[in-house]
Amino acid sequence: xxxxxxxxxxPDLFPARPAxxxxxxxxxxxxxxGGPYRIQGLSSRQSSDLSERxxxxxxxxxxxxxxxxxxxxxxxxxxxxxxxxxxxxxxxHAPDRxxxxxxxxxxxxxxxxxxxxxxxTSVAGxxxxxxxxxxxxxxxxxxxxxxLGGVLLHSAGVADDEGAWVFFGHSGAGKTTIARLSQESxxxxxxxxxxxLHRDGDTVLVSKMPFAGDLGRxxxxxxxxxxxxxxRLEKGTGNRVSPLPAGRAVASLxxxxxxxxQDPHRLEALADRLEELVSDVSIGTLAFDLSGRFWSAxxxxx
Amino acid sequence: xxxxxxxVFDALRAFVREGPVELVVRGVCMAPRLRDxxxxxxxxxxxxxxxxVVAFRSLAGxxxxxxxxxxVRRTGSWWVLAQGDARSCPDEPVTWDQxxxxxxxxxxxxxxxxxxxxxxxxxxLRHLARSRTGR
Numbered sequence: 001x002x003x004x005x006x007x008x009x010x011p012d013l014f015p016a017r018p019a020x021x022x023x024x025x026x027x028x029x030x031x032x033x034g035g036p037y038r039i040q041g042l043s044s045r046q047s048s049d050l051s052e053r054x055x056x057x058x059x060x061x062x063x064x065x066x067x068x069x070x071x072x073x074x075x076x077x078x079x080x081x082x083x084x085x086x087x088x089x090x091x092x093h094a095p096d097r098x099x100x101x102x103x104x105x106x107x108x109x110x111x112x113x114x115x116x117x118x119x120x121t122s123v124a125g126x127x128x129x130x131x132x133x134x135x136x137x138x139x140x141x142x143x144x145x146x147x148l149g150g151v152l153l154h155s156a157g158v159a160d161d162e163g164a165w166v167f168f169g170h171s172g173a174g175k176t177t178i179a180r181l182s183q184e185s186x187x188x189x190x191x192x193x194x195x196x197l198h199r200d201g202d203t204v205l206v207s208k209m210p211f212a213g214d215l216g217r218x219x220x221x222x223x224x225x226x227x228x229x230x231x232r233l234e235k236g237t238g239n240r241v242s243p244l245p246a247g248r249a250v251a252s253l254x255x256x257x258x259x260x261x262q263d264p265h266r267l268e269a270l271a272d273r274l275e276e277l278v279s280d281v282s283i284g285t286l287a288f289d290l291s292g293r294f295w296s297a298x299x300x301x302x
Numbered sequence: 303x304x305x306x307x308x309x310v311f312d313a314l315r316a317f318v319r320e321g322p323v324e325l326v327v328r329g330v331c332m333a334p335r336l337r338d339x340x341x342x343x344x345x346x347x348x349x350x351x352x353x354x355v356v357a358f359r360s361l362a363g364x365x366x367x368x369x370x371x372x373x374v375r376r377t378g379s380w381w382v383l384a385q386g387d388a389r390s391c392p393d394e395p396v397t398w399d400q401x402x403x404x405x406x407x408x409x410x411x412x413x414x415x416x417x418x419x420x421x422x423x424x425x426x427l428r429h430l431a432r433s434r435t436g437r
Contacts, residue, residue, distance in 0.1 A: 095326075095339075247312025254317045261317075264324035264341050268365070271310040271317075278309075 003092040004101035007078055014099060014106055018118030020070035029061040030054055030137075033196040033207045033224070034144035037137075038063030041070060045125035046133075053130045054210055057222060065144055067117035067137075074122045077104045089135065093263045098143065100136060104128070107136045115144055138211050141196070142259040146266065149273055150198030154256040157190030157206050157225075158182040164206040164225035165298065166195055167286065168256045169233035174288065178233060181292045190225075194258070197227065197277065204281050229282040229298060236287030239294040241301045244285045250274045311359045311400070318403045319346050325357060327367050331386025335413055336405075342367060342413070344403040352426055353419030355405040356384060361394045367405060368393060369418065371426040374433075385425060387418075392429055 004011040022041030028050055030037045038061075039050065046069065051058045080103060092099040100107040105121040117140045123129045142152040155168035156175035167178050179192035190208035198205050205224040232244055232252045244252070253274045254261050260270050284301060288294035306314070317323060322345040327336045332355070336342065344357045354370045368384040374395050375381075381395035405413050 245312075246309045248316060250309060250313030251316030251320075254313055255320055262324070264326045267314070267323065267325065268306065268310065271313050272307065275307060275309050275313070 003099065004090050004106065007080075007090060007101040007103065008106060009076055009078055011101070014101070015070075015108065015118070015120060018068050018070075018108060018110070018116070020072075020120060023069050023071045023121075023124070028058050029063055030057050031059055031061050032057060032141065032209065032222075033150065033198045033205075034141055034148055035065055036061035036063050037065045037067060037140075037144075039067045039069060039133075041068045043124060046129055049125050049130050050133065053134075057210060065115055065117070065140070067119060067140065070118065070120045072106070072120040072122045076106075076120075077122060087135070089139075091139075091259075091262065093265055095265050098139070098263070100139060102132060102135055105132045105136065109140050109143055111143065111147075115140075115147055134211060138194070138209075139259045141209070142257070145196055145198055146260050146270060146273060148198060149276065150196060151253070151257050151270070151273060151277065152194060152196055152209070152259070153253065154193065154258055155195050156182075156192045157195035157208065159188045159190055159206070159225045160186075163228040164190065165228050166197065166206055166230050167233050168230070168253065170255065173233040174235050175233065177290070178286075178288060178294070181288075181290065181294075185292055185295060197230075198224070200224070202280065204277060227281055229284070229301070230278075231284055231286035231298070234285050234287045237289060239286075239288050239291070239297045241284045241286050241297050244283055246275065246278050249278045249283050253278070306359055306363055306365050308359075311365075311402075314365075315346075315399075315402055318344055321345075322406065323403075325365070325367070331388055332367060332369070333388045335387055335418075336367065336408075340408070342408065343406040345406060346403045350382075350401070350404060351419070353414050353422040355413045356382075357402040357405060358382065358384065358396055359400040359402070361396060365402065366393065369414075369422055371422050371429065374429075383426065383429060385422075392425070 024043035026042040026047035027040040090101040096112040098109040104123050107119040110116045155166045156179040158165050176192045179189045183189050194211050196207045196209050204227040206227050207224045322343045324343050327340045352372045356370050357367045360366045368386045371383045373380040374383045383392050383395045385392040
């Protein structure tokens with residue numbers, strides 16, 4: 001099936017450039033790693049829904065990335081029965097842009113000469129609007145972080161007064177378990193699903209993203225933390241940290257870097273960024289059991 | 303094309319083992335079958351055959367997508383000899399661990415036909431003959 005055919009009534013008429021009638025004249029700024037991001041062309045309902053969803057992250061700022069929101073007609077989209085439907089998106093990668101189609105929206109991320117976004121939707125507000133916006137926005141953030149030498153990573157992030165630890169691995173690797181065990185030991189969970197790794201000069205920072213998993217939905221805690229260690233999770237019978245060769249580390253991180261790792265135009269660039277990251281931070285494989293004693297093993301190696 | 307860092311190549315190879323990976327073809331070495339900007343899907347194989355289109359890390363560093371001609375003996379082990387369809391001579395052989403995987407047939411058609419296999423075989427034999435005569 002060709003790009004967007006399952007979502008758009010007329011996929012060949014996908015907008016060639018970011019243009020159209022805005023949904024309204026409201027604007028909000030989201031202060032997140034890689035940003036601030038300015039979302040403009042919002043209706044007042046869309047704006048208030050996003051403000052409610054992102055709370056303290058919405059504050060007037062000097063935007064570095066702009067996203068325009070345009071109105072689309074209901075008839076532009078295929079009517080999909082969402083009962084039992086697993087959320088999916090269609091992505092089309094090109095050297096200078098990414099096109100995205102999903103449930104009642106189509107979107108575009110321009111990558112050159114500077115990163116910017118455009119979103120067309122028929123959804124006027126409510127949970128459907130915030131969900132579709134977030135499904136688009138997290139892809140845009142992944143590209144923005146890559147552009148800046150960082151990465152959006154499927155991982156559990158845990159912080160304390162000394163910095164943050166990031167544990168990565170596929171679904172079922174134990175991200176939520178390790179986050180819960182860390183929480184029980186008095187540490188703060190940034191997210192048990194997705195975290196941003198970004199740079200401030202030579203320092204690698206970890207930030208909680210608003211796209212948190214089951215844990216990490218507590219309000220606040222969006223500041224950046226210095227990365228103390230990056231560990232690939234392995235369930236085991238004891239608690240130990242073992243070395244992770246650079247090639248294996250980059251390969252494991254590649255598979256945990258959503259969206260951008262599917263882009264054939266940027267796969268090698270992503271691998272290069274990850275290789276730089278791996279050479280700058282403490283990295284290893286962590287085998288852990290449910291006793292919560294893995295923190296001693298981490299402290300010995302961090 | 304920029305050289306692929308060995309660590310990055312190892313990572314890509316491990317990544318390909320987890321599942322097929324899409325790459326973009328750069329240049330016209332594989333014209334007319336593959337053109338500049340074409341996207342190909344690379345997957346690991348346990349065995350490769352003459353005529354297969356493979357992605358590998360060249361001696362100079364960049365990733366290449368060229369057609370496999372056959373094995374050649376170098377420093378006591380078997381290396382891989384490949385050549386772009388539009389090139390007049392084979393690439394410098396590389397070791398098998400530099401092969402990322404085989405290019406799947408594209409939506410636009412097969413990347414390897416029977417004729418391509420025969421062509422690869424004949425190029426391979428020509429290379430062997432030249433190596434023996436030193437020409």
